Amino acid sequence: MVIILFSSCEEWNIKTYNVPSEFQPYVDKFKTDAKKYGYNFDDKGLIVRFADLDNNIAGLAYYKRNPILIEIDREYWASASNTKNAHDIKENLLFHELGHGFLQRMHDNTVLANGDWKTIMCGDKLPNDRASNINYRGFRKAYYIEELFTRTNDTPAWSTLIPQFDNIDENVILQQDFSSGSDWTIGSNSLYESSIENGAYTFTTKTSQAFYVLNKGTLNTSNDFYIEVRLKASAGLDDSFGLVCGSFNDGNTPTSLHYFYQKGNNHMYIGESECLGPFIDLYTEILHPNEFNTFAIRKYNNMLYYYINDTFIYHNDLDEIINMYGSQIGFKIPGNSTLYVDYAEVRENSTGLKKRNTTELSVEKATEKKVIHWNK
Ligand SMILES: [Zn+2]
Known part of the structure; x- marks a missing residue:
């Protein structure tokens, strides 16, 4: 200002x-x-x-x-x-x-x-x-x-930049279409309920509290990887929802969740939970308002690449301050709304690995810094 x-x-x-x-x-x-x-x-x-x-x-x-x-x-x-x-x-x-x-x-x-x-x-x-x-x-x-x-x-x-990843050697370590099971929590309490309905994972928050629903142990984020999910939410225009990965309150490592969120009909937030607001608030017309959209994050060679509906939209570097560790992948659901996940697929650059069997599921209160539009 x-x-x-x-x-x-x-x-x-x-x-x-x-x-x-x-x-x-x-x-x-x-x-x-x-x-x-x-x-x-x-x-x-x-x-x-x-x-x-x-x-x-x-x-x-x-x-x-x-x-x-x-x-x-x-x-x-x-x-x-x-x-x-x-x-x-x-x-x-x-x-x-x-x-x-x-x-x-x-x-x-x-x-x-x-x-x-x-x-x-x-x-x-x-x-x-x-x-x-x-x-x-x-x-x-x-x-x-x-x-x-x-x-x-x-x-x-x-x-x-338009990145090309033609010869990536990676293995599918999670593939979930929610036809018969879920790699994320199913259950209900006074704050939320989650279930599989019509082939989609649904998570409804019953109060203003936002949640992360997390799968821990399937993905090793120190390797290169690719996560793709197809989702939508009934969320307020000022609320954000979407994909998270990294570490949450692990006991061994501090929280650091990288996020890729839709906000309203045309905005995408890219950031990390311990930073002040998103790195960038992108405006995009690639999103289909109120419908399912595909969100993807690729980690490759210490960079993160972000995609909406198979179109590359942004990339970031990781460094010694904002890096990537932990084994959590999941979703953020804002308060008083429902998230629907049609499918999720995770691939990892890890020779020979098909699937880890040490997975833990959890639901956690979302903790990232509040997003305020600051003027200067
Ligand atoms: Zn100024």
Whole structure:
């Protein structure tokens, strides 16, 4: 979010520099990166401070002020601090506000071919009611920093990638059409009920509580794999549902569930449960509203590839912070709704393996960070 202030009354000296220690590493990084592109902001004044900002505003830049003033929302900062990707989230926010302040950049809501925002300077009213989340990490990050300082219109190669997986050696380790059994929990209590009806697995939540329904032990996510499910849900337009995989409250390993969720009729969320909101909120017209859609995730060579109805829509890298471990695969069902799963198939790159027999089934309260559309 950018605010233009035409005040002639200056309370501060133009050289005033007041940056609390929480923000200093990101300001330093910005100045260092800026030098690579021919800027030098070492002698510029700057004030950064915490504020309680309304309307889900994460940060504000008063960029016509001398020195520049940046306000960071206390609640947003605290939310970000509790997440696995705190560093990138905070750097993204500071770089956006410093982009307004030092680089005089305005908002730009151009979208790349793969649905990513062209720039971390996206903001204000976003097209198709998308969230402003930037997948500011991994192989994308260097591009976003270069774009910030150069406004390059070069098309990054990853934004036009169409991956081909023709010669994958993998074994089917789960194949379930729910005609006679289920690899996920069947049962009922005061919070949910699940059963097989008309050849589909159905899971109904009876309260506002969202659940994960999980199969543990079938898939070893440290191997490469492919998961494909066909599902639909009777869910509110603001709720999200879909596929999860990784680790949940395992005792041995901390929770890290990668997710691929439909939200409303045209949005897909891609993310990880311990990060702040999804990495990206994609808008797509490939989804059939209120009908079954096929969701698939492929892990290959430390990358995740996401598909809707057999069409590739996005990819992400795994790294030392956001990695993949655990053996859980399953679904997320929002509160007061029913999920229907027509079939599920899981294949794994594991020589000779047909099926593991150590499977445990469980139903767990969904715990991922609440999704808020933050403005900046
Ligand atoms: Zn902004």
